[in-house]
Amino acid sequence: MHIRPTALLALAALACQLGAANAQVPAAPQPRACPADVPADAICHAGEDGLGGFYWMALPANWKPETGVLVMHAHGGPTDTGPATLKRGEEDLKRWAVTVKAGHAWAGSTYRRGGFGVTMAAEDTERVRRIFVKHFGPPRRTILHGQSYGAAVAAKGAELYAMVDGPNGPVKGPYDGVLLTSGMLGGGTRAYDFRIDLRVVYQYFCKNHPKADEPQYPLWQGLPMNARLTRAELATRVDECTGVRKPAAQRSEQQKANLANIVGVIRIPERSLIAHLNWSTWLFRDLTQLRLGNRNPFTNANVRYTGSSDDAALNAGVLRYTADPAAFAELANDSDPVGKINMPVLTLHAVNDPTAFVELESAYRDVVERAGNGQRLVQTFSDESEHSYLSDPQYPALFTALLNWIDRKDKPTPQTVAALCKGYEAAYGDTCKLLPDYRSAPLANRVPPR
Missing domain, CATH: 3.40.50.1820 (Alpha/Beta hydrolase fold, catalytic domain)
Incomplete structure (x- = not known):
């Protein structure tokens, strides 16, 4: 039987009670x-x-x-x-x-x-x-x-x-x-905003996390609990899209454009791209599904993204999410x-x-x-x-x-x-x-x- 977690605070209180016992x-x-x-x-x-x-x-x-x-x-x-x-x-x-x-x-x-x-x-x-x-x-x-x-x-x-x-x-x-x-x-509630931004901007340009033939899910979930994606496999996908693990001279023109757009919008160095995607995948899965009862504490509904080669197209096409107020409050607390x-x-x-x-x-x-x-x-x-x-x-x-x-x-x-x-x-x-x-x-x- 699957027991749905109710809230981060409820889980913390339960953990304290069980810990005491x-x-x-x-x-x-x-x-x-x-x-x-x-x-x-x-x-x-x-x-x-x-x-x-x-x-x-x-x-x-x-x-x-x-x-x-x-x-x-x-x-x-x-x-x-x-x-x-x-x-x-x-x-x-x-x-x-x-x-x-x-x-x-x-x-x-x-x-x-x-x-x-x-x-x-x-x-x-x-x-x-x-x-x-x-x-x-x-x-x-x-x-x-x-x-x-x-x-x-x-x-x-x-x-x-x-x-x-x-x-x-x-x-x-x-x-x-x-x-x-x-x-x-x-x-x-503030320190991780850029990582939900990273997930949606990355997906707009790369479209491989998830791939089109994989089960789709809201990106604030990080990754479905039953997904078997590994960190090594994700790194391979990122490299296929951006060439981030290759010398710049070995990247295709499309890879160069994808990488420049992603790091330009999110404002992170190339060398930290895979690490941030790891956190916004497996840490987000833990946070939203195990600690917050599969509820979303993040919003990007009205965010205006800048720094790409076509900001208008990006903002029109990027996935948007609205936070669950209770999940946001529990994360804040x-x-x-x-x-x-x-x-x-x-x-x-x-x-x-x-x-x-x-x-x-x-x-x-x-x-x-x-x-x-x-x-x-x-x-x-x-x-x-x-x-x-x-x-x-x-x-x-x-x-x-x-x-x-x-x-x-x-x-x-x-x-x-x-x-x-x-x-x-x-x-x-x-x-x-x-x-x-x-x-x-x-x-x-x-x-x-x-």
Whole structure:
């Protein structure tokens, strides 16, 4: 029998109820060999959180809770939509070994499952923090660090746990500051608009996702649940239409025209086209069908697309969809920040990020300022064209700036962060690429408003 999911919120509530009934006591952290790249004298542990998620923890040599800093990491994605794996957490720790090198303890959750669920992931991150405190003691300071999609998780977590229940009423929550890097900010109701745009614009030009002889479906679904299309097969279709995996000289004239039109309208680099189509296929399938009861939270009904060789024909022929208001509201409640922060928040974003547009920083800034908390937000930017990881010395500079803000009330500026970064170049073997005078443009400059 097929049971139709009713709503993201209902599923989250049910998951909490089932978790409370079925969760085992979280496994105590067990010693594990640290992954490569983590300092050799660090001590690592791993375990299972009792809800199906896994975690890794790394403590620098001589780390003590009474003087130490804990960085709780919320990872990016969601690239996988299946069960959680311990290996995912190991990969995160390897990527963020710079945190341990900077002298801070690191802990991260894999989340209890793959797929979409910002509030769920924030809860899982907090659950791992509590496990850390239980076994290693309460640290002097706790920083919540979110990367990419994890920045949305951390932004939500900062609001969910801004205040917590104390013995005599609400008290300030466990996080002293927040670091958001390469953030997919602005919430699910805004951050993914360009991906529904990509699906409809791609289909207009390529007409092979789905093909004419395949079952047709509304593109906001991502992909039917019973479809057997693989990522490799999709990449082949994209290459057939656009030649994106070939050198430019080997593309046909039609492929060149198709590729130029798609990236011109969606404003993404060629190298990220297949990745974005993957997200707007398998992540959309997870989000709309498994989390939102097969309802559409996206609209492009009145969007005016520009940047093609014939905008009039494109706008006349592109598929149009209107959001289900309840699905939109549930996605907003799960993932959209509202700006109710009571702690310092520092961000870093590459100005040419190919995955999360830098203009998403403006969307988050607008939310925080509307909530009256603009003084608690400082944003920094770098002259880079990457997403998953930026120049090494920038991260210890951000940690130092954030801790100075927390401990000394010394609010940083982009200029002071850039100056701090220079001091870390020799130790971290890379150059700082910060742009102290940069300010992100409005999101509407990059993604057509709706």
